[in-house]
Structure formats: structure tokens, C-alpha cells
Amino acid sequence: MTNPALTNLSPLDPTSTEPIYRQIYWRFRRAICEGVLVPGERIPAARALAKELGLARGTIDTAYSLLAAEGYIQSRGQAGTVVAEGVNVRTGSARTEQPSSSPTAASIRHKAPVLPFQMALPALDAFPRKIWAQIGARCVRATQIPDMAAPSAKGLESLRNAIATYLQVARGITCQPSQVFVTTGYRNTLGLIVHALLNPGDQILVEDPGYPPTRQLLEHLHLQLAPVPVDQDGMQVAQGVSQTPNARAAVVTPAHQSPLCVSLSLPRRLELLEWAARRQAWIIEDDYDGEYRYVSRPLPALKSLDRDGRVLYAGTFSKVLFPGIRLAYLVVPPGQVERFERISQTFFGGCPELTQAIVATFMTDGHFARHIQRMRKLYGERREATVRGLKKVLGDHIHIDAQPGGMHLNLRLAQPQSDLELVERLLQAGIYAEPLSECCIASPTLCGLMLGFANIDSQAAAEQLGKRILALI
Known part of the structure; x- marks a missing residue:
């Protein structure tokens, strides 16, 4: 393998009922979450890993596609595939994430992580669970x-x-x-x-x-x-x-x-x-x-x-x-x-x-009415913080529409480009956005990004995300 750290990953089990591509997926995910593989670190090319493990190339591609879709890795073209920036690394064992013959309730309900700026999502961290x-x-x-x-x-x-x-x-x-x-x-x-x-x-x-x-x-x-x-x-x-x-x-x-x-x-x-x-x-x-x-x-x-x-x-x-x-x-x-x-x-x-x-x-x-009142105040604060953070970093590269309410921002790009392609690049970098152009039918096509701000908890977080967006504009 191109990375010596991968020798510490758990071995594949050909007798397991878990498909091989899922085992590979879990190996890399655990390594990333435990810090064995760090953001920006290159992982083996699919062809090389398939040859070393004696597997079909398609098996590796399937595992890598799943990791990329969940924001753990990203392709950089000829520069190879690397661990995505911004992945939350936690200490301690990730054993609870490894599938077993007796899955826990948490593993059964596992979903892909919520991405920054994900649309149609309220402030899940503030919900009174x-x-x-x-x-x-x-x-x-x-x-x-x-x-x-x-x-x-x-x-x-x-x-x-x-x-x-x-x-x-x-x-x-x-x-x-x-x-x-x-x-x-x-x-x-x-x-x-x-x-x-x-x-x-x-x-x-x-x-x-x-x-x-x-x-x-x-x-x-x-x-x-x-x-x-x-x-x-x-x-x-x-x-x-x-x-x-x-x-x-x-x-x-x-x-x-x-x-x-x-x-x-x-x-x-x-x-x-x-x-x-x-x-x-x-x-x-x-x-x-x-x-x-x-x-x-x-x-x-x-x-x-x-x-x-x-x-x-x-x-x-x-x-x-x-x-x-x-x-x-x-x-x-x-x-x-x-x-x-x-x-x-x-x-x-x-x-x-x-x-x-x-x-x-x-x-x-009475919890419903109180929850809405709290969220209205919180969203107003988070919207202002997100706007300040993005404007501070992106400056003249963007214009953010003034809006009286809602749960997302419309970010217009100063330099003409395909918002569809930009959304794809952002997703590969672990940032969610939706293109304004897809909302148009017969009217002149708009170009820009729709960004949900409800789960952006501070101006500092918005600034960090703005830097990652700036690198891709």
C-alpha cells in the first residue's frame, strides 16, 4: 500500500456475511475517525489496492464511492484521492461502528452525517430531545x-x-x-x-x-x-x-x-x-x-x-x-x-x-410553541453570524440576497460559472449546497448557491467553511 498507516487496519474476513466492499468501507471509516488517516492524507489508488488485495477493481470503487458520498474522502484528479478536510476525528475505539452479527439500535439506524449548509434541516443540535x-x-x-x-x-x-x-x-x-x-x-x-x-x-x-x-x-x-x-x-x-x-x-x-x-x-x-x-x-x-x-x-x-x-x-x-x-x-x-x-x-x-x-x-x-419561539431567535442569530462569516472570507466574490426570513441563504457568485459544477465540487469537499439554476423553468436562469444556515453555530464556523468554498470558486 502507498500509506504505511494502512497496515494497522483490521483485516478482511472472507467468511463474514458482510460484503467485501462494506468491510473495506468500514476499515477506512474507522481509520479516519480514529485519526489513523488524517485530513489531506492520500489513500491508495483503487487499482493499486485491488491488485494488492486480489480483488476486482469494481469492489474497491464501490467502497470508495460510498466513502466519498458520505464526505470522508475526496478525489483530486491526478493528485489522487485523499481524506476530506473537516472530517470530525474522535479519540477512543470505533468498535461500536463496526457491523457485527448482532447489530445495535445505533448501527441499525446509522445514516450519513449531516453536511454543513445542508438544506431543509432545522437546528438539530437545539432540538429538545x-x-x-x-x-x-x-x-x-x-x-x-x-x-x-x-x-x-x-x-x-x-x-x-x-x-x-x-x-x-x-x-x-x-x-x-x-x-x-x-x-x-x-x-x-x-x-x-x-x-x-x-x-x-x-x-x-x-x-x-x-x-x-x-x-x-x-x-x-x-x-x-x-x-x-x-x-x-x-x-x-x-x-x-x-x-x-x-x-x-x-x-x-x-x-x-x-x-x-x-x-x-x-x-x-x-x-x-x-x-x-x-x-x-x-x-x-x-x-x-x-x-x-x-x-x-x-x-x-x-x-x-x-x-x-x-x-x-x-x-x-x-x-x-x-x-x-x-x-x-x-x-x-x-x-x-x-x-x-x-x-x-x-x-x-x-x-x-x-x-x-x-x-x-x-x-x-406547550413545548411546540416555546420551541418555535426559541428557534426563531436562534435562527436570526445564526443567519447573521453565517452572513458575517461568509462575507468576511469571500468578500467581493459573492453577494448574499437580503431576505426577511426563511432557513437558507441565496449566495450569488460575482464571477459567472456553472453553479451545478460548483455544487458538485463542494459536495466532494464535504460541503452541501443546492444550485439556484435548477429552480428555474422559463425565466432567465439564475446562478448561485442555496445554503442552509440553521446548523451553522458560529461566525467562526462560517469563516472556516467560507475558506473551503473560496478554494473551489
């Missing part, structure tokens, strides 16, 4: 035989009550628990709406730039997308309805437009509502992170202005709690409740009621 665990244990102990039956297609009644109460207080939405449907995420919510209210071939207004998964799901369900430009006041409603007069629905993110984070102005909100009432069309309000506004109080939801029952309000727990919970909710107009109940029973199987019970208790005990 102890309180959550206590409530979870309480709900498990309280489980009765009826609770173990198939879940309701609409959702647990206690959770729907809690959601309706919360929306009235926090988002200005007057609704009954019967109007609330619990889903397994935004995509599930959007699919439910389409199955209930729209037909293949229907035209639907979407923001441009907009949220790519919305576009992908609607196209998959055979709807015709009509992209509508977005400016500093949000979707240009007048242009959209004049160009597509027969549209059956519109999908909007009025609180913080995705991805630009601008807010839909009041005149345009009223214009959109008037269009929906006149054309008997539907408005799908995706309020994915409306709680997190830093320049003033959170804006009331578009649904709070709806007097004609044309707005379907989609919320989620992924941003305010954590994505792994896989819970979201939908508020439908009173006249559509029965239809949505039928569609839910036909197409969707409901959500695990134990998880719903934990969330309901978390809300009714």
Missing part, C-alpha cells in the same frame, strides 16, 4: 389495544385538534379539526390535493423560479405547468392569469417564496384570491417555514384572507421539528372535507398514530 424522549415513553406506556389498529386516514383526532388550535393562534387561520388532514409530508399532501380536485391535463400556475419537487410531482401526475415569473413582491399574478386564463389552480409559497424568500405582497394576495373566486380555481398555499421571519412578526397565512373557500393550506413539521418525523398537514375548505376523506381512504393509508400522539402531546403541553 430529552423532552421528546420523555413524551415518547409516556405515549408508548399509554398505548391501548385500539391504538394498535390501522390508523385513521385523516389523522389522529388529538393531533388535528392541536393543529387547528395552533393555526388559529399562530397563523390567523380559522378552521375546525374536521378540516385538517394529517399526511406523511408535502409530496403526500400535494398528491392528495391533485387526486381530489384536479384532472390530468389541467393547467396549473407555478412560481418561476420555484421549488423543484413541486414541479416534478405535478409533471408526473400529468398536469400542464404554467410558469409565472417572480419579482420582489412574489408571483406576478396578473401576468400569470392573463397568459393562462383557463388555469385550474395555482401553487404559491407566499410567506417566503421558494427559493428567493421574498413575500407575496398584500395586493397580489388579494388579486390571487379574487381570481380563484371568479374562476372557481384552487390556490395551494405551501407554508413550509412561515414561522421563521426575522425582520418583523410572521405574516398571517394567505388562508387567513380566504372568504370563498378556495385556498388549501399545506403545513409541515419537517422544518419546525425535524425531517425524519415525516408528518405534515393539510387544511381543506369545509365543503371539500367529505371528498378528501374518500380520496384519503382510497389512495393513502394514514400515518403511524404513535408518532402523531407524541406530536399532539408535544403541542398540547
Whole structure:
């Protein structure tokens, strides 16, 4: 091997049920985590290692690809493959990470590490896990035989009550628990709406730039997308309805437009509502992170202005709690409740009621509201620290858009280049980013990076990450 330190790695076991490529993966991962291999240190070329171990080249490539995808190694072209900078090295034995015939709960649930600037992630380090665990244990102990039956297609009644109460207080939405449907995420919510209210071939207004998964799901369900430009006041409603007069629905993110984070102005909100009432069309309000506004109080939801029952309000727990919970909710107009109940029973199987019970208790005990208040303050601080750190290091190389709220920054590049290629280079260096260009449909293509800041805990951390970005721009 090219590195003498690799002679200290654990040997491969041909009799193990663990595939050879996984054994190689664990050898390198343990060596990196224990400091046997340090950041910047070169590892053997795949061809050389395959020859030394007497294995197929593809076996080594598979192991290396897995290590690279998780941010442990990175390729430097002709300079070879090295241990990635910024990998957390810990002391002590990594034995608990080595798979065995009797895997622990931690090894069964192992996931790739969270990368810096990862999008759609709240501050996981600040989540009240102890309180959550206590409530979870309480709900498990309280489980009765009826609770173990198939879940309701609409959702647990206690959770729907809690959601309706919360929306009235926090988002200005007057609704009954019967109007609330619990889903397994935004995509599930959007699919439910389409199955209930729209037909293949229907035209639907979407923001441009907009949220790519919305576009992908609607196209998959055979709807015709009509992209509508977005400016500093949000979707240009007048242009959209004049160009597509027969549209059956519109999908909007009025609180913080995705991805630009601008807010839909009041005149345009009223214009959109008037269009929906006149054309008997539907408005799908995706309020994915409306709680997190830093320049003033959170804006009331578009649904709070709806007097004609044309707005379907989609919320989620992924941003305010954590994505792994896989819970979201939908508020439908009173006249559509029965239809949505039928569609839910036909197409969707409901959500695990134990998880719903934990969330309901978390809300009714007051932890939910307190958590959001703490996170709003924390995110405001982390956003400012991240902006200061990046600007200090990157200076004139970037411009960061001014945004009233949200959980990510839009970083524009002063020097024209492919944001897709830059995102790929950053990922190889262990830094997450999403390209703005992928959000565009028909509008002039934007070039820049979307960076989640919720898990960047200090200006110093942002500066260190900025230095790594600077080296790749």
C-alpha cells in the first residue's frame, strides 16, 4: 500500500456475511475517525489496492464511492484521492461502528452525517430531545389495544385538534379539526390535493423560479405547468392569469417564496384570491417555514384572507421539528372535507398514530410553541453570524440576497460559472449546497448557491467553511 498507516487496519474476513466492499468501507471509516488517516492524507489508488488485495477493481470503487458520498474522502484528479478536510476525528475505539452479527439500535439506524449548509434541516443540535424522549415513553406506556389498529386516514383526532388550535393562534387561520388532514409530508399532501380536485391535463400556475419537487410531482401526475415569473413582491399574478386564463389552480409559497424568500405582497394576495373566486380555481398555499421571519412578526397565512373557500393550506413539521418525523398537514375548505376523506381512504393509508400522539402531546403541553419561539431567535442569530462569516472570507466574490426570513441563504457568485459544477465540487469537499439554476423553468436562469444556515453555530464556523468554498470558486 502507498500509506504505511494502512497496515494497522483490521483485516478482511472472507467468511463474514458482510460484503467485501462494506468491510473495506468500514476499515477506512474507522481509520479516519480514529485519526489513523488524517485530513489531506492520500489513500491508495483503487487499482493499486485491488491488485494488492486480489480483488476486482469494481469492489474497491464501490467502497470508495460510498466513502466519498458520505464526505470522508475526496478525489483530486491526478493528485489522487485523499481524506476530506473537516472530517470530525474522535479519540477512543470505533468498535461500536463496526457491523457485527448482532447489530445495535445505533448501527441499525446509522445514516450519513449531516453536511454543513445542508438544506431543509432545522437546528438539530437545539432540538429538545430529552423532552421528546420523555413524551415518547409516556405515549408508548399509554398505548391501548385500539391504538394498535390501522390508523385513521385523516389523522389522529388529538393531533388535528392541536393543529387547528395552533393555526388559529399562530397563523390567523380559522378552521375546525374536521378540516385538517394529517399526511406523511408535502409530496403526500400535494398528491392528495391533485387526486381530489384536479384532472390530468389541467393547467396549473407555478412560481418561476420555484421549488423543484413541486414541479416534478405535478409533471408526473400529468398536469400542464404554467410558469409565472417572480419579482420582489412574489408571483406576478396578473401576468400569470392573463397568459393562462383557463388555469385550474395555482401553487404559491407566499410567506417566503421558494427559493428567493421574498413575500407575496398584500395586493397580489388579494388579486390571487379574487381570481380563484371568479374562476372557481384552487390556490395551494405551501407554508413550509412561515414561522421563521426575522425582520418583523410572521405574516398571517394567505388562508387567513380566504372568504370563498378556495385556498388549501399545506403545513409541515419537517422544518419546525425535524425531517425524519415525516408528518405534515393539510387544511381543506369545509365543503371539500367529505371528498378528501374518500380520496384519503382510497389512495393513502394514514400515518403511524404513535408518532402523531407524541406530536399532539408535544403541542398540547406547550413545548411546540416555546420551541418555535426559541428557534426563531436562534435562527436570526445564526443567519447573521453565517452572513458575517461568509462575507468576511469571500468578500467581493459573492453577494448574499437580503431576505426577511426563511432557513437558507441565496449566495450569488460575482464571477459567472456553472453553479451545478460548483455544487458538485463542494459536495466532494464535504460541503452541501443546492444550485439556484435548477429552480428555474422559463425565466432567465439564475446562478448561485442555496445554503442552509440553521446548523451553522458560529461566525467562526462560517469563516472556516467560507475558506473551503473560496478554494473551489
